[in-house]
Amino acid sequence: MNLYVGLPLLTVVALVQSVLLSRVDLLGARPDLMFLVVLTWAVARSVDEGLVWGFIGGLIIDLRSGGPLGATALALVVVTFLAGQSWGQGIGSPVMRLLVLALVGGLAYHLILLIVLAWTGHTVDWSFSLLRVALPSVILNMVLTPFVWQPMTWLGRRLRREGLTLG
Amino acid sequence: MKQSPRRPWLPLMLVIIGLFLLVLRETGYLSPVESVFGYVLDPLQRLFAGVTADVGNMFQSVREARELRAQIEELQSRADTLMVGNIRLREYKAEVEQLRVMLNFVSEYPISAYVGADVIGREACDAFPCGEVIGADPNPYLHYITINVGAKHGVEVGDPVVGAGAGLVGRVAEVGPRTSKAQLITDSDSSVAVLLQTSRATGLVVGQLDGTVRMKYIPQGEEIEVGDVVLTSGLGGVMPKGLVVGEVKAVEGMDYELHQEAVVQPAVELDRLELVLVITGFEPVPRDEETPPSEATPEATPEPTPEGSLEE
Numbered sequence: 499m500n501l502y503v504g505l506p507l508l509t510v511v512a513l514v515q516s517v518l519l520s521r522v523d524l525l526g527a528r529p530d531l532m533f534l535v536v537l538t539w540a541v542a543r544s545v546d547e548g549l550v551w552g553f554i555g556g557l558i559i560d561l562r563s564g565g566p567l568g569a570t571a572l573a574l575v576v577v578t579f580l581a582g583q584s585w586g587q588g589i590g591s592p593v594m595r596l597l598v599l600a601l602v603g604g605l606a607y608h609l610i611l612l613i614v615l616a617w618t619g620h621t622v623d624w625s626f627s628l629l630r631v632a633l634p635s636v637i638l639n640m641v642l643t644p645f646v647w648q649p650m651t652w653l654g655r656r657l658r659r660e661g662l663t664l665g
Numbered sequence: 666m667k668q669s670p671r672r673p674w675l676p677l678m679l680v681i682i683g684l685f686l687l688v689l690r691e692t693g694y695l696s697p698v699e700s701v702f703g704y705v706l707d708p709l710q711r712l713f714a715g716v717t718a719d720v721g722n723m724f725q726s727v728r729e730a731r732e733l734r735a736q737i738e739e740l741q742s743r744a745d746t747l748m749v750g751n752i753r754l755r756e757y758k759a760e761v762e763q764l765r766v767m768l769n770f771v772s773e774y775p776i777s778a779y780v781g782a783d784v785i786g787r788e789a790c791d792a793f794p795c796g797e798v799i800g801a802d803p804n805p806y807l808h809y810i811t812i813n814v815g816a817k818h819g820v821e822v823g824d825p826v827v828g829a830g831a832g833l834v835g836r837v838a839e840v841g842p843r844t845s846k847a848q849l850i851t852d853s854d855s856s857v858a859v860l861l862q863t864s865r866a867t868g869l870v871v872g873q874l875d876g877t878v879r880m881k882y883i884p885q886g887e888e889i890e891v892g893d894v895v896l897t898s899g900l901g902g903v904m905p906k907g908l909v910v911g912e913v914k915a916v917e918g919m920d921y922e923l924h925q926e927a928v929v930q931p932a933v934e935l936d937r938l939e940l941v942l943v944i945t946g947f948e949p950v951p952r953d954e955e956t957p958p959s960e961a962t963p964e965a966t967p968e969p970t971p972e973g974s975l976e977e
Contacts, residue, residue, distance in 0.1 A: 509706070512803070513713040516811070520801040521936065526875070528805045546672055553679045557686075561702050562710065563802050564809030564838055564846045567695055568686035575683060579676045608805075615806055618691055621853040622806070623874050630875065631805050 503657065508551065511535050512558040527634035530607075532559050534639060534646040536574050537581055537603055541596055542647070542654045545582030552578040566618040573610040577603040593644055600643045604636035703841035711813050711844070714799035798938045799844070808852035808872060810835075812941060815843045825904055825944045832932030833857065833897060833908045834941050845943070849935050850910065851876045858901050859910050861887075862894040870895065870910050870929055876936070878911065880927040887925065889916045895929050905947050 515531050522528055532555045540548025556571030563570070581599050608628070616622040689695045800811035814820050826834040826847045835855065839846040848855055855872040859880060866887035868880045880895060893913045899906025911931040918925030 509709065510713075513710055513800075515803045516710065516800040517714045517717055520803050523876075523936070530805075532803075546675060549675050549679055553683070556683075558706070559803045561699060561706055562800060562811065563804045563807060564848060564852075565802070565804045565807050566687055567690040567699065568683045570804065571686070572680060572683035575676060575679045582676075611804065611806060614687065615804075618687065620807070623853065626874050627806060635805060 504551065505554070508532075508535075508555040508558055511555065512562055515559060516562040524638060525634055526630045527638035528631075529642055530604075530635065530639055531646070532556070532570070533574065533577065533604065533607055534600075534642060535650065536578060537599060538596065538643065538647045538650040539654070540578045540581040541592065541599065542651045545578060548578035548581060549575055565620070566614055569611055569614040569618075572614060573607045576610055577607050580606055593647060596643050596647055597640055600640045601636060604639050605632065608632035608635065699839075700841060703844065707813075707815075707841055707844040710811065711799050798941060802846075806853075806874065808849040808855075808876065808935075809838065809846045810849060810938060810941075812845050812847060812943070813843065814943060815841045815845050817842055818943075819945045820845050820943050821945065823903065825908065825947060827908060827942050827944065828933035828935075828938055828940075831909055833904075833910045834933055834935065834938065836904070837943060847941070847943075850878055850931060851935055857904055857910065858898045859895050860898040861889060861913070862896055863890065864888055864893065867898055867900065868924075868927075878929045878931055880913070880929050881924065883918075883925040883927060885918070885920075885923060885925055889913055889925060889927055891915065895927075905944065 511532050519529050519531055536548055536552040536555055539551050552574030553571050556569075556574040557567070559570040560567045580603050608631070612622050612624070612627055612632075686695065798810050799813050802809040812826070820837055820840050822837055822840055824837040826836060828834045833850060835847045835849040835852070837845050838848040849872065850857060850870060851872040853872050853874050857870045858867070859870045860867045861880075861883075864887050866883050866889065868883040870878050870880050872878055883889060891913050895910040895912060897904045897906055897908040897910060909932040911929040913927045914930040915928040916925060917928065
């Protein structure tokens, strides 16, 4: 694993998420850059790299959060695992498949976050969380997926050309 | 595009490690490790927050410059009038300086003295650590902020955090060496014992997931008026008395219910926080010295609040 590239990148993503994007609230929806980066990386490069990215990126996010450490890491590992399954392979173009994965993965991501929060004793309003936060966020992240896909595929090509791997 | 993990054990191993971390965190064994990571990430976050603020200010400055250019001509014409006003302002300035000295004096004394102050001036930072907000919680279901003061500034877990006008912001939940995480009153695990300024009716202000707060467990017989000021009651001993929480925005509750509820507009704009004050001088009353059962109020018993809530 090339930690010299992966770690700074994931740290910057986590800081952008914590400092800038966490203040964005579009009708309950919040862009989740770490989720998008991990998902697109898993599709663009490999699931193995996505799993490692998801775990490390999730831990950095958790360290910036007041919530339980490991919650986001677990959620992102599951998202990447879902991205690695063969059930979505037959869906049109890579971007189209990515949108479907963003939908399924996004729902799984929020569901796992909520389960972990409930498990660790936090108050969880399930109906409000799912309908007013998770659903709008999943839709917003689906819309944003192609915008993250482009730079991530570019980065993937660039690293491949230089013989670097991130996971 | 490569799919399916080449290492099939990797997802399972990461999930197990994740679960292990969750358990360790809940049992408190990870605090030293988190502090170590805090040493690395906190300065980075402060730097990043500073850079983004500077960039934001730069763009704002460009926009403001255009507006200012248009205003210069208008202001030029008012210069003569302002000249006269300036003499009067000097008089006011002298008066304000005296008031500031008084405010500084008052702020070093009991915390209730803050109530009614319009602005927490920088001079208050001499008495209590002022923290700049450098991040919000990346988890969409939690309402925490990261502030740039920590254990080195005397901040401890449980310290109340206030914003402008001594409005309650929340309470410190985690303390790092140079930064802290404060749980906002809007967090769904937060509950604060409060009373209404006019009727003195007591209740609990509980955070909601949508970022609002509600005052619950108000006895049915109490008359609540929209606009009534909500203050911390100090009951339970974990929060000083008299901090402004907000004002009643709407009253809800059916006649057949035991308690009424009120929607509360927080006194502080929690999503636009920039500078907060951490009250480090307040000593919470130990649990065994809390209100005796005979004086039990709704705050003491209403429903079990989860671990980590503002009022335990």
